[in-house]
Amino acid sequence: MDDIYTLQEFMLHTKSITYILMGLGVLALCWYWWFLSAKDREQNNVW
Amino acid sequence: MSDQPQQTGKPGLITPFNVFAALVLVIGAYLTFVRFTQGLGGLTNLNDNNPWGLWIGFDLLCGVALAAGGYTTSTACYVFGLKRFHAAVRPAILTAFLGYAFVVFALHYDVGRPWRLPYPIFVSPGTTSLLFEVGLCVFLYLTVLFVEWVPAALEWLGVKKPRDIIVNRLTLVLTIFGVVLSTMHQSSLGALYTIAPSKLHPLWYSQYLPLYFFISSMFAGLSMVILEGTLSHRYFHHLMDEEHKAGYNDLILGFAKGASIIMAGYFIMKLMGISADNNWAYLGTGYGLWFLVELFGFVALPSFLYAIGVREKNYKLIQWTSALSVFGIVLNRFNVSLVAFNWQLPAADRYFPSWGEFGISIFIVTLLILVFRFIVTRMPIFYEHPQFKDSHH
Numbered sequence: 001m002d003d004i005y006t007l008q009e010f011m012l013h014t015k016s017i018t019y020i021l022m023g024l025g026v027l028a029l030c031w032y033w034w035f036l037s038a039k040d041r042e043q044n045n046v047w
Numbered sequence: 048m049s050d051q052p053q054q055t056g057k058p059g060l061i062t063p064f065n066v067f068a069a070l071v072l073v074i075g076a077y078l079t080f081v082r083f084t085q086g087l088g089g090l091t092n093l094n095d096n097n098p099w100g101l102w103i104g105f106d107l108l109c110g111v112a113l114a115a116g117g118y119t120t121s122t123a124c125y126v127f128g129l130k131r132f133h134a135a136v137r138p139a140i141l142t143a144f145l146g147y148a149f150v151v152f153a154l155h156y157d158v159g160r161p162w163r164l165p166y167p168i169f170v171s172p173g174t175t176s177l178l179f180e181v182g183l184c185v186f187l188y189l190t191v192l193f194v195e196w197v198p199a200a201l202e203w204l205g206v207k208k209p210r211d212i213i214v215n216r217l218t219l220v221l222t223i224f225g226v227v228l229s230t231m232h233q234s235s236l237g238a239l240y241t242i243a244p245s246k247l248h249p250l251w252y253s254q255y256l257p258l259y260f261f262i263s264s265m266f267a268g269l270s271m272v273i274l275e276g277t278l279s280h281r282y283f284h285h286l287m288d289e290e291h292k293a294g295y296n297d298l299i300l301g302f303a304k305g306a307s308i309i310m311a312g313y314f315i316m317k318l319m320g321i322s323a324d325n326n327w328a329y330l331g332t333g334y335g336l337w338f339l340v341e342l343f344g345f346v347a348l349p350s351f352l353y354a355i356g357v358r359e360k361n362y363k364l365i366q367w368t369s370a371l372s373v374f375g376i377v378l379n380r381f382n383v384s385l386v387a388f389n390w391q392l393p394a395a396d397r398y399f400p401s402w403g404e405f406g407i408s409i410f411i412v413t414l415l416i417l418v419f420r421f422i423v424t425r426m427p428i429f430y431e432h433p434q435f436k437d438s439h440h
Binding site for chain 1: 304307308311312315318319322323324325354357358359360
């Protein structure tokens with residue numbers, strides 16, 4: 001990790017990672033819901 | 048009450064549980080005497096560094112989180128219209144009511160002058176304090192839960208009119224009021240710890256603590272309803288009517304599905320909390336390892352096990368997972384309030400509960416179970432009272 005000297009650098013660093021994690025998290029949650037509901041869809045013949 | 052489910056094979060008074068409970072009550076009575084004659088110092092290991100100990104960490108934080116089944120179940124049934132969960136509402140409300148009632152009861156042991164507990168509400172409200180908000184919400188929500196539970200008692204006593212007023216006119220209002228109050232105080236309990244950033248370990252301290260406490264209370268409540276239902280089906284099966292028995296499998300599938308997705312969201316939020324405060328480096332320490340055990344072992348794992356249980360319709364797996372989740376919530380509240388709190392103090396100054404504190408906590412849980420048993424064996428909790436059938440919401 002590059003050295004962080006100012007609050008601006010800290011915020012840029014942490015927020016950049018957090019926003020990437022948020023995006024991945026939303027995708028992961030969508031996939032997880034799909035995984036969780038697979039049997040329901042199978043039962044109702046909805047895909 | 049001849050139409051109610053038959054109580055077959057009623058056990059005698061001398062059972063292993065009753066003997067154990069009697070022993071706990073005797074020891075609890077003695078410890079209560081010690082607490083109120085010799086003060087907090089006579090029984091606890093609390094000190095100026097650690098004024099909040101096991102009784103706050105377990106009796107209050109865990110008690111409130113695990114009593115969240117009341118608002119989650121009634122919201123699912125009355126707000127979201129999932130009427131198939133109706134049979135679970137009364138047991139969940141009773142568990143929540145007793146949970147909160149015993150939180151307040153336990154608080155009498157923990158505060159220095161328990162007779163002044165009503166002061167913050169009626170005499171000297173400290174409206175800028177988070178504790179005031181927690182106290183007011185718990186006071187109001189306990190009242191709401193009492194009113195929600197009262198119809199069962201009124202049906203038992205055969206009192207029709209007040210029961211009809213509550214059930215027909217107040218149910219939805221009380222449910223909405225309960226959700227609002229729960230949202231406020233569940234999160235405020237987490238917010239309490241944001242006033243101690245230098246005392247709480249960075250991995251557990253976060254600006255999102257209120258959110259963590261609220262979100263985790265949701266899956267704690269759902270898991271607790273599954274666990275309580277499982278135990279009730281084992282020990283009070285003979286008291287249940289057909290609606291209760293028939294809807295049980297559907298209930299645990301629905302609740303496990305809800306708990307699974309909420310836990311997955313909570314897991315992601317915890318990761319974002321580490322990221323927002325740039326606490327990655329702490330994960331390589333001993334505390335970091337413990338944090339990962341909590342996060343993966345008691346959030347990610349139960350979430351995944353619930354998902355497998357729901358997909359495979361594996362009810363046993365869901366039931367065991369609910370116990371794991373409940374344990375995980377207890378662990379989380381212990382970590383925030385005890386393990387990660389005052390983490391920088393030397394070992395000699397760290398807090399570990401005394402035997403007396405453990406004894407009082409066990410005493411209170413036993414008392415709760417006894418009151419729960421007293422109520423469900425007498426009042427229409429697991430079945431609909433024959434005189435009031437089809438008059439439910």
